[in-house]
Amino acid sequence: MAFNLRKKLRKSSDALAGKLDRLFGSAAIEDADLEETEEILLGSDLGWELTEKIIAELPRKVRKSGLSWKEALALILIENTPIPGFETAAARPFVTVVVGVNGAGKTTTIARLAARLQKRKEKVLMACADTFRAAAAEQLEVWADRLGTAVLTQLPGSDAGAVAFDAVKRGLNRGYDSVIIDTAGRLPNKKGLLDELGKIHRVCGKAMESAPHEVLLVLDGTVGQNARAQAEQFMKALPVTGLVVTKLDGTARGGSVLAMASQLSIPVKYIGVGEGSEDLLDFNLESYVRALLGMDEAG
Numbered sequence: 001m002a003f004n005l006r007k008k009l010r011k012s013s014d015a016l017a018g019k020l021d022r023l024f025g026s027a028a029i030e031d032a033d034l035e036e037t038e039e040i041l042l043g044s045d046l047g048w049e050l051t052e053k054i055i056a057e058l059p060r061k062v063r064k065s066g067l068s069w070k071e072a073l074a075l076i077l078i079e080n081t082p083i084p085g086f087e088t089a090a091a092r093p094f095v096t097v098v099v100g101v102n103g104a105g106k107t108t109t110i111a112r113l114a115a116r117l118q119k120r121k122e123k124v125l126m127a128c129a130d131t132f133r134a135a136a137a138e139q140l141e142v143w144a145d146r147l148g149t150a151v152l153t154q155l156p157g158s159d160a161g162a163v164a165f166d167a168v169k170r171g172l173n174r175g176y177d178s179v180i181i182d183t184a185g186r187l188p189n190k191k192g193l194l195d196e197l198g199k200i201h202r203v204c205g206k207a208m209e210s211a212p213h214e215v216l217l218v219l220d221g222t223v224g225q226n227a228r229a230q231a232e233q234f235m236k237a238l239p240v241t242g243l244v245v246t247k248l249d250g251t252a253r254g255g256s257v258l259a260m261a262s263q264l265s266i267p268v269k270y271i272g273v274g275e276g277s278e279d280l281l282d283f284n285l286e287s288y289v290r291a292l293l294g295m296d297e298a299g
């Protein structure tokens with residue numbers, strides 16, 4: 001995810017690396033004011049735990065390793081963010097359920113994922129299990145039209161679980177490689193709506209035993225770490241397997257991506273860094289940290 005990730009994350013990197021650069025320049029880290037460092041780290045939404053770790057480890061790491069403070073900081077961030085490897089999915093169809101609050105970027109993410117799979121010559125079916133909002137189906141249909149993928153929608157008021165079931169069945173019967181299910185944006189404090197997500201998850205498994213193979217929780221990056229409680233509510237409703245953090249182009253809170261991954265112990269799979277069709281990126285921890293710190297790609 002090299003290309004212009006640094007440019008895309010500029011707001012975050014200004015807030016973090018820019019301020020640290022001004023604080024330290026080329027001075028050794030132990031001479032600097034660690035309290036101010038702490039404020040800068042917290043300001044980029046790295047969270048309390050990660051910030052405390054950095055403050056405790058950074059001066060020692062710099063002394064011991066002979067690395068610059070920035071290289072040492074990058075190393076600490078990388079070491080402290082758990083990112084399990086990517087499994088290549090063998091299941092056909094590979095069923096993905098996408099959840100998240102209103103406006104987090106679910107539909108946009110689905111459309112971009114579909115576009116990528118389509119490029120790899122996969123046969124993609126998108127399904128709208130948002131039977132709540134009339135415009136939701138329409139939106140997905142517009143995307144399907146534009147991308148040339150198949151889409152399954154139902155009239156508002158029909159059963160969201162039934163849509164998910166039909167989509168997985170259709171995926172199986174008609175030889176689709178991927179089925180991606182959109183769900184209604186919801187406030188996680190609405191119990192009924194969260195129950196509906198649990199049901200969508202269960203009926204996928206009724207239509208195809210191993211499904212769903214992925215449950216992506218889409219988080220709005222501009223909300224930063226405040227999304228943690230929200231994420232935990234979703235995780236109670238169904239087993240989330242990956243995070244997608246969107247809108248990182250418009251925020252200085254890029255540190256929250258690392259904080260959330262380690263707090264929730266769920267890997268970040270994709271990040272959204274703009275409104276363009278190419279702006280959904282595979283998450284690569286090392287590239288992300290380096291871009292956040294305004295550094296060039298390693299190697």
Ligand SMILES: Nc1nc2c(ncn2[C@@H]2O[C@H](COP(=O)(O)OP(=O)(O)OP(=O)(O)O)[C@@H](O)[C@H]2O)c(=O)[nH]1
Nearest residue numbers: 102103104105106107108185246247272273274275
């Ligand atoms: N700048 C920026 N905007 C984004 C990104 N991802 C999504 N958006 C915008 O966020 C807005 C909401 O995105 P949607 O995909 O409609 O969100 P949703 O979760 O499907 O919303 P509901 O269906 O209403 O729950 C749209 O205007 C998107 O263009 C991103 O990475 N960067």
Ligand SMILES: [Mg+2]
Nearest residue numbers: 106107108136
């Ligand atoms: Mg939507």
